[in-house]
Amino acid sequence: MIPEFCPRCGTELGERRVDGRRRKWCPACERPEFRNPVPVAGVSVVDGTGRVLLVRRGVEPWRGEWSTPAGHLEVEEEPRVAAARELREETGLAVDPADLVLLEVTQLEPVGEKHALSVGYAAAAADATGTPVAGSDAAAVEWVDREAVEERAVRPHVPRRVDAAVAALLD
Structure with missing residues (x-):
């Protein structure tokens, strides 16, 4: 606005x-x-076979669309701490922020007048604890094969980040 x-x-x-x-x-x-753009952070969680954990958004913007867990930073939060918090809130999985691998920092496509600067991380599923379950902003969570991510994700940064996460953790 x-x-x-x-x-x-x-x-x-x-x-x-x-x-x-x-x-x-x-x-x-x-x-x-x-x-100025709003800072957001997210995590692409990858299992040993290259599947990634996606969430179906339960709130606007992009309600009903599939994405990696992500959200806004709080004023006092470092980006990796925010990414770990968003992962826990949206999926029930906990990961130590120190275990996150930085993938990229990029300006996302605007949503109306809102611009976001996004910090993307990767996490190995083996480093996470808990059982995936839809949390506060998610309508569903699902492990998805890498090849199926582009069919589900409408925002162009999601498949790019998933590719980078798979490469960083499995290659």
């Missing part, structure tokens, strides 16, 4: 060219209102 009012003082925002871009500007505070 593009802000109309300054979050600091409530003054209606105008526009001004700042740093080579048109930006929202607060005339009262004399400063720009930056629109």
Whole structure:
């Protein structure tokens, strides 16, 4: 959502060219209102045969679509801690954040006016404890063969991350 009012003082925002871009500007505070991406983190859990754990999203955006477990970072969280927390919340699996393998950091496709900067990790199923069960934001969880991920996942980063996770953990 593009802000109309300054979050600091409530003054209606105008526009001004700042740093080579048109930006929202607060005339009262004399400063720009930056629109920065929201940080998210997720985990591709891979078993010894190359299957990956997917969740069917139970909430918007993308309700009903299959993805790897992921979500927003809390203010005090490191990305790998957030990724492990989201995995536990959505699937019931626990993994030590220190066991996560960094795959990539990338800007995801926008959802409306929301932009996300996503940190992707991989985890070996052997390093996880618990039994997969749909949690807070998930309608279902399922182990899926790598070849079937593209058929299920509508967001282009999901198959790419799964490929990277399989390569990082099994190759």
